[in-house]
Amino acid sequence: MGRIIHFEIPSADPEVSISFYKNVFNWEVSRWGDEEYWLVKTGEDDEPGINGAIMRQRDPEQPVVNTIEVANLEKAIEAIEKNKGQIVVPRMAVPTVGWLAYFKDPNGYISGVMQPDADAK
Template sequence: MARCQHEAVPTNLSHFAINADDVPASRAFYETVFGWRFTAWGPPGFYQIQTGPDDEPGVQGALQQRRTLLPGQVTTGLECTFAVEDVDAVARAVRAAGGTILMDRFTISGVGHLIFFGDPAGNAVGAMQYDPEAE
């Protein structure tokens, strides 16, 4: 396995997403089970999730219509995204370490730059370079 020139920096989980075929049913389920609060944001059927109280809101989450990140496989389970300093350097490191880029750099206006990659075990993982000035 080739080594890359990127020096890995420890990163924290910054976001998770739940993909659902029936978004309203999933919303009702998590409201009942965990007491999470949902706020409509962005495209139809997309909600931001607040997992904790206002003084300790927890990791930011999203509930969204199910999608496909791995070719030919619908996304199941939680989709996790990690905060990174440089999403382009992470993409290079992913390739050098034997992973694959599933979604090239995508800019979310006012949020930052996002990629999704596949690790050698076949998991889809996100990396987000947060930038409130992103356009």
């Protein structure tokens, strides 16, 4: 069973968004690498919930995206396409994290699918 493991909040002004979420929800935020991508810790690991990220918005229509963990990304992509979904960003490595693709479901909503793999490059 696939579970949502990560969310991404796009922002035209990440600094404003970071300040908002820190002040309102007390989230911990740290920059990830050299990208305009900030990891968000929403709570303690032993509490229910997931962590995510705030990222620089790449498109005015870019939605908040949830990412679902899968055991095998290629099989998940096949199942998405077989069930009238559409891959909108093909398989790519997230170094030291895993393999990621983005898809639209039959209603046009975008989500991500990720196969964890610490060796991804």
